[in-house]
Amino acid sequence: MDKANRLNQELIFLSTKNIFHITDLTNEFKISKRTALRDINDLEQMGLSFYTENGRYGGYHLVSKELLIPITFNLEEINAIFFALNALTSLSVTPFVKSYKHIYDKLMATLPKYQQQAVTKLQESVHYYKTPSISTPQFLDALLNSILEESALDVTYQAQKQTIQVFDLLYRRGIWFCNIYNFSNKKWATYRCDNITHCRFNSTQETLTHDQMQKIQNDYEANYHDIKFECTLTKLGVELFYKNNYPNMHLKKVNKTYYLYGGYNQEEFDYMVQYLITLGNNVKINYPQELKNAYLDELKRIIAQY
Numbered sequence: 001m002d003k004a005n006r007l008n009q010e011l012i013f014l015s016t017k018n019i020f021h022i023t024d025l026t027n028e029f030k031i032s033k034r035t036a037l038r039d040i041n042d043l044e045q046m047g048l049s050f051y052t053e054n055g056r057y058g059g060y061h062l063v064s065k066e067l068l069i070p071i072t073f074n075l076e077e078i079n080a081i082f083f084a085l086n087a088l089t090s091l092s093v094t095p096f097v098k099s100y101k102h103i104y105d106k107l108m109a110t111l112p113k114y115q116q117q118a119v120t121k122l123q124e125s126v127h128y129y130k131t132p133s134i135s136t137p138q139f140l141d142a143l144l145n146s147i148l149e150e151s152a153l154d155v156t157y158q159a160q161k162q163t164i165q166v167f168d169l170l171y172r173r174g175i176w177f178c179n180i181y182n183f184s185n186k187k188w189a190t191y192r193c194d195n196i197t198h199c200r201f202n203s204t205q206e207t208l209t210h211d212q213m214q215k216i217q218n219d220y221e222a223n224y225h226d227i228k229f230e231c232t233l234t235k236l237g238v239e240l241f242y243k244n245n246y247p248n249m250h251l252k253k254v255n256k257t258y259y260l261y262g263g264y265n266q267e268e269f270d271y272m273v274q275y276l277i278t279l280g281n282n283v284k285i286n287y288p289q290e291l292k293n294a295y296l297d298e299l300k301r302i303i304a305q306y
Contacts, residue, residue: 237282
């Protein structure tokens, strides 16, 4: 590890401490006492505020526990940050108030000219296709707050009023979803965020901890997807699976043959058929027979259109 990276790591390491000793640095970063002393001097020059005390309980006491010192990044790391920000600009709506374009411009303004030119060259040289948002949910910020604050929300979802707590948010193929626990019917569910037409904070509902919600989700996944299925995939089918798959679907390779397997609920039956249709001739359903029959019936309907 070069010196610049080591100093950055030392800043992060010390940000959680109120007091530290030279041995903390020598043990953590495998450096000599002399190097540690030089690093402490460099950290002070970078803005780390501390005072020293002698004696048995002495050491370097940090004036502020919070990490307020800017961390430096090399050009490769800067390019990675801007590349990620540019990818996120494809989202027409996010849970955050500030736009990614605003953050992008603000970070760019902090860079010296030569780094701005390097970042701009990267953005102009690397291209990728974006998946635009299909819909524009209204309440992503409230849903995110429900997650972070472990709070309840009164919502109207598909014209039904209910009280929910949000576990997580996910963005998939242009659509925002959220996994929730419904206090009204005591069930776990996945909602499309754009189908929530009303949302208000509920201060009276007793809520669940993150660990409690995680357990409910695990039980749901284990018991809800109770119909097992298996399909054989071609190599192109494997590629299509990686581009678009869901938590109830898994992939395995046995003797050079790829298998798509997992479970689904009867309520998801029609969707399973439509998903497998998108794989074209790169999938062969092994079981269950009901799924195979429905798949063949759907193919016949497609052929009948021609």
